[in-house]
Amino acid sequence: MEREKALLLVKEQLTEQRYQHTLGVMETAIKLAQRYGADEKKAELAAIFHDYAKFRPKEEMKHIIEEQGFPKDLLEYNAELWHAPVGAFLVETEAGITDKEILNAIKYHTSGRPGMTLLEKIIYLADYIEPGRHFPGVDEVRELAKQSLDAALIKSIQNTIIFLLKKNQTVYPDTLHTYNYLVKNRRID
Numbered sequence: 001m002e003r004e005k006a007l008l009l010v011k012e013q014l015t016e017q018r019y020q021h022t023l024g025v026m027e028t029a030i031k032l033a034q035r036y037g038a039d040e041k042k043a044e045l046a047a048i049f050h051d052y053a054k055f056r057p058k059e060e061m062k063h064i065i066e067e068q069g070f071p072k073d074l075l076e077y078n079a080e081l082w083h084a085p086v087g088a089f090l091v092e093t094e095a096g097i098t099d100k101e102i103l104n105a106i107k108y109h110t111s112g113r114p115g116m117t118l119l120e121k122i123i124y125l126a127d128y129i130e131p132g133r134h135f136p137g138v139d140e141v142r143e144l145a146k147q148s149l150d151a152a153l154i155k156s157i158q159n160t161i162i163f164l165l166k167k168n169q170t171v172y173p174d175t176l177h178t179y180n181y182l183v184k185n186r187r188i189d
């Protein structure tokens with residue numbers, strides 16, 4: 001699918017602010033794909049569609065998670081996680097994107113997963129460091145991303161976990177599993 005068509009489909013689903021975020025993720029994902037040798041076109045499409053389901057009603061997302069047999073434990077954790085797997089499902093069924101690599105990059109962009117592919121890592125990180133993001137620690141991750149994808153990912157997940165702990169919030173187990181996996185298997189780029 002061409003960029004313009006994908007952007008039109010996504011624009012209908014998002015607020016203006018979230019659409020601007022999406023453009024930032026797209027631009028960042030393409031740069032990371034160039035830097036780390038991933039498919040730029042796939043990075044572009046995965047980035048454009050990554051937040052497709054962000055504003056779907058909770059009830060609809062819950063229904064899709066149950067009906068599609070997505071991990072049930074998702075429902076016991078922060079609802080912010082839900083739009084990722086639900087988004088992958090809707091991008092396939094509503095927008096007709098069938099490429100599994102793209103769909104998985106959307107599916108795992110909030111939790112990550114052990115054994116993430118290069119494209120999955122790029123979308124996860126682009127979502128975290130796109131130019132519209134302003135929070136403590138983001139510049140450090142931006143700098144790391146120029147040197148090592150895994151080092152940047154590890155730092156971003158550390159920041160996320162610490163943020164949740166400080167707010168007395170739960171941490172989704174797959175986020176911890178992803179962190180452990182990356183620390184044990186990190187690559188030096």
Ligand SMILES: [Fe+2]
Binds near residue numbers: 083
């Ligand atoms: Fe998201």
Ligand SMILES: [Fe+2]
Binds near residue numbers: 021051127
């Ligand atoms: Fe996002």
